[in-house]
Structure formats: structure tokens, C-alpha cells
Amino acid sequence: MNFFGLMFQSIHYKTRSLLSSLKLNTMSKHSKTRVNSLLIVDVQNDFITGTLSLRNCPSKHCGEDVIPTINHLLATIKFDVIVYTQDWHPRTHISFYECINLRKHLIADGSKIDASNAKLYDYIKFADVEQILWPAHCIQNTTGAELHKDLHIIDNKTPSNHINKNTPVIRLHKGTDPDIDSYSAFWDNQKISKTTLDSQLKKLNVTDIYIAGIATDVCVYSTALHAAELNYCTYVIEDACRGVDENAITEKLKDLEEHNCQIIKSNKVKAVIE
Ligand code: VGL
Ligand code: ZN
Numbered sequence: 080m081n082f083f084g085l086m087f088q089s090i091h092y093k094t095r096s097l098l099s100s101l102k103l104n105t106m107s108k109h110s111k112t113r114v115n116s117l118l119i120v121d122v123q124n125d126f127i128t129g130t131l132s133l134r135n136c137p138s139k140h141c142g143e144d145v146i147p148t149i150n151h152l153l154a155t156i157k158f159d160v161i162v163y164t165q166d167w168h169p170r171t172h173i174s175f176y177e178c179i180n181l182r183k184h185l186i187a188d189g190s191k192i193d194a195s196n197a198k199l200y201d202y203i204k205f206a207d208v209e210q211i212l213w214p215a216h217c218i219q220n221t222t223g224a225e226l227h228k229d230l231h232i233i234d235n236k237t238p239s240n241h242i243n244k245n246t247p248v249i250r251l252h253k254g255t256d257p258d259i260d261s262y263s264a265f266w267d268n269q270k271i272s273k274t275t276l277d278s279q280l281k282k283l284n285v286t287d288i289y290i291a292g293i294a295t296d297v298c299v300y301s302t303a304l305h306a307a308e309l310n311y312c313t314y315v316i317e318d319a320c321r322g323v324d325e326n327a328i329t330e331k332l333k334d335l336e337e338h339n340c341q342i343i344k345s346n347k348v349k350a351v352i353e
Contacts (some may be wrong), residue, residue, distance in 0.1 A: 113248055113312075115352050116160035116285045119149055120264065120292030120299050120320075122230045123165055125223035131216035133294065133321055138328070140321040142293050143227060148345050149291050150231045150320040153242060156349050160247045160283050160297070161233050166217035166225060166263045166298065167252035173205065174260045176212040178277030209271065210260060217254070263301035265309065277309055287312040289348060300331040307339040315343045316348060 124237050125131050127142035134141060140317045140345040153161070171178050183194040185205040192203050199213050217224040226232060233248050253274060261267040264276050280288075288311045290303050299320050307313040315335060322328040343351065 097117065101309075103253075112282045113286050113352070114159045115287045115289065116162060116280060116283075117149075117152060117156075118162040118164070118288050118290045118292075118306075119230070120164050121166050121217075121222065121294070122146065122149070122163075122227050122292050123214040123217055124176070124225055124227055126228055126293045129216065129223040130214045133323060137324040138322055140323075142321050143229070145292060145319050145321055146227060146229050150229075150304060152289075152291070152316070152319065152345060152348060153189055153231050153233060156352060158242060158246070158289070158352075160249065160278075160285055161242065162249040162251060162264070163226060163232065164251045164292075164302075165224060165226065165252060166214075166254050166297075167219050168217050168254045170218055171208060172215070172218075172254065172256050173258050174213045174254075175215040177215045179203070179212065199262045199302065218352055219252075219255070249276070250343075251276055252347065257284040262298045263305045264298075265302065265305040268301075280311070285311065285312075287314070287352075289314045289316055291316045291319035291345075293321055295320040296327035296331045297323060300335065303335050303340050304338055307335075312341075313339065314343050314348070316345050317342050319345050 099222040112317060122142070122145060123129075126133060130247060132142070133139070168174070171181055173182065176197070179194045179197055182205055186193055187206065190204055192201050197203055197212055199212055199214055199339055203212055204210070233242050233246065251264055251274060253264055256267065256272075259267045259269055259271065266273050288306045290299055290306070290313070292299055295315075295317075299315060299322070303313050303315050315332065317332065
């Protein structure tokens with residue numbers, strides 16, 4: 080091949096590789112079309128200053144510390160969908176220590192703990208279901224069940240710089256059945272009934288879920304575990320969460336990593352999304 084032949088061949092190859100890399104780029108961009116949601120779990124008065132305040136739990140956390148971090152995420156990142164969940168129990172909920180006498184007959188035979196010696200935060204077995212005895216909390220339509228007043232609630236009247244009035248906002252109540260507890264926003268603790276959250280998110284084509292809120296080792300944990308199980312790309316924003324017990328928090332976050340969740344810091348979220 081003469082000089083011109085070689086030149087032509089080299090240009091030809093360069094053009095081909097340029098074209099194929101362009102194609103690859105657009106393909107990977109396309110396959111990377113993500114629909115991002117921020118799921119804000121149970122930022123409710125009772126977990127912050129009320130009957131189940133994290134301050135009185137082994138962690139001694141201040142639940143309100145999640146609020147500036149979540150508000151900053153809402154103010155600076157364009158999420159496609161926002162979800163607020165609320166623990167929303169009837170007065171006689173199975174998880175309430177104060178209601179143990181209502182369910183004396185369900186305590187398993189031979190249980191070391193019975194209604195007379197049970198203490199707050201004990202694990203008790205009702206039939207064959209283990210239940211922690213929490214202080215009564217987040218009772219429907221009480222102040223304790225309300226979202227904290229400083230949390231930015233996105234709605235039509237108060238969009239943020241990045242989240243406009245057309246951004247879908249989902250509000251979800253969980254734990255409404257008196258006889259079954261529900262830590263996760265997707266399923267009750269026995270996985271008997273599923274909430275509407277998965278179908279609402281799938282309808283909106285959500286692919287990625289970023290989770291923040293309370294409590295890291297309880298409702299955040301169960302929600303993240305189920306989100307990953309339901310094939311969402313799942314992130315837990317560690318510093319936007321607070322929990323009940325430090326040891327449990329460490330253990331549960333490790334477990335989430337082993338179940339396909341990614342634990343990230345709030346200052347890294349923007350770079351992952353944009
Ligand atoms: C929660 C304990 C009991 C939570 C709910 O939101 O993490 N914790 N109920
Ligand atoms: Zn609860």
C-alpha cells in the first residue's frame with residue numbers, strides 16, 4: 080500500500096472508532112436514564128421530642144439533626160419524586176407496651192416474659208410473632224404523629240428551587256392495622272400485606288431510591304432492605320438518618336450493604352445523581 084493508501088486507512092479506522100465510541104456513549108447515557116426519588120422516613124414529633132424520643136433510647140440521638148440535612152438535599156438536588164412516610168398507629172396498636180393486657184391471651188405458652196413482668200423495649204412473642212414493646216407512639220391524628228414543623232414539606236404551595244410544582248409528592252401512612260407492626264414503607268413486618276408505595280413508584284418509573292430519616296436501625300433499615308429486594312437501586316444517606324441504638328445501627332448498615340444497598344454521605348448524593 081502506498082503512502083496515500085496508508086493515510087486513508089488510518090483516517091478510516093479513526094473515524095470508525097470515533098463513531099463507535101459516540102454510539103457507545105449515547106447508548107450508555109440512554110441505559111443510564113435514572114428516575115430518582117428521595118424517601119423521607121418518619122420524621123415525626125414522637126421520635127424527636129415525644130414518647131419514643133431517640134434521646135431516651137440507647138443512642139441518645141437528637142432526631143431533629145436529620146432535618147437540616149434533608150432540607151438541604153431538597154433545596155439543592157432535583158429529585159424526580161419525593162416520598163414522606165408516617166408511622167400511623169391506632170390507639171390499641173400491638174407494638175404498644177401500654178396495650179399488653181389487651182393481648183395477654185396471645186402471649187406464647189411458656190414465654191419467659193408475660194404481661195405482668197414485661198418491660199418497655201422487651202421482645203415479646205405474640206403467637207409466633209416477635210414484637211418489641213415500644214412506648215405508645217405516633218397515634219393517628221395526634222401531634223406526636225405529625226411531621227416535624229421544620230421539615231420542608233414540598234407541596235404545590237412550597238416548591239423548592241429545584242423541585243417544581245409538578246414534582247410528584249407521595250404521602251404514605253403505615254402501621255395502621257392494630258394487630259400487625261409495619262417498619263417498612265413497602266410491607267408489614269410479616270410481609271402479609273403490601274402498601275401501595277411500590278406500585279406508585281413503578282408507575283412513575285422510579286429506578287433509584289435515596290433514603291433518609293428515622294430510625295436508621297428500624298424503619299429506615301426495613302424500608303431499604305425491601306427497596307433493594309424490589310429491584311430499586313437503593314441508597315441510604317447515613318448522615319441524614321438517626322437511630323435507636325449505635326450497635327444496631329452499625330450492624331444493620333452492614334447488613335444493608337450485604338443486601339445490595341449503598342450507604343452514602345449526603346454531600347455525595349448530588350455527584351451520583353447529576
Ligand atoms: C419506628 C419504632 C417503632 C421507626 C416505628 O419509625 O423507626 N421505630 N415504630
Ligand atoms: Zn411504630
